Amino acid sequence: KAGVTQTPRYLIKTRGQQVTLSCSPISGHRSVSWYQQTPGQGLQFLFEYFSETQRNKGNFPGRFSGRQFSNSRSEMNVSTLELGDSALYLCASSQVVPGTDTQYFGPGTRLTVL
């Protein structure tokens, strides 16, 4: 099976812009989670989607949003970018039931905000 894929792999934006990141889960996986990784804060949970519904949300401002499509692919959007949004954004997918299955990670999208 193909692994979790994320596009784009690298992105450079300027402050105030918005960005959309995409994640395609492993075939058959219906749960998708997003994480932000920075040197200072480490890995922080953004949100989790299951069957097109947001099931859990981390402590991030409303500028961070996401959605999941019927084919389980997910997108996350960050509006009004700030310098502090520069990070590696990781997507992870798991099988049918969130909380009971292992999450498998994609290669990440490296976002740089100038």
Added chain:
Amino acid sequence: AQTVTQSQPEMSVQEAETVTLSCTYDTSESDYYLFWYKQPPSRQMILVIRQEAYKQQNATENRFSVNFQKAAKSFSLKISDSQLGDAAMYFCAYRSAGANSKLTFGKGITLSVRP
């Protein structure tokens, strides 16, 4: 709230030797899962090993094994016969068995392997 603590930021091991990475966690729940993930310089997060809290037997995956002490809330990773390819950042992670749970990570530990 659950927390995961990895107190050692860096460790080094000689090739072919054994190294143990420490992790402690705090939770009031009885049913949960623990993981060790490896993140090499490529930044791809790779699952190393997983442990279900209800299982008393420690998980093992080839050269990787854990020492799970539920009462002490300790979950250490032992890497035997260390190889150069084991050099990476290792993250300990916790996830409740509940339906809406999230994965909580420790700060990670950087492991270097000396040839």
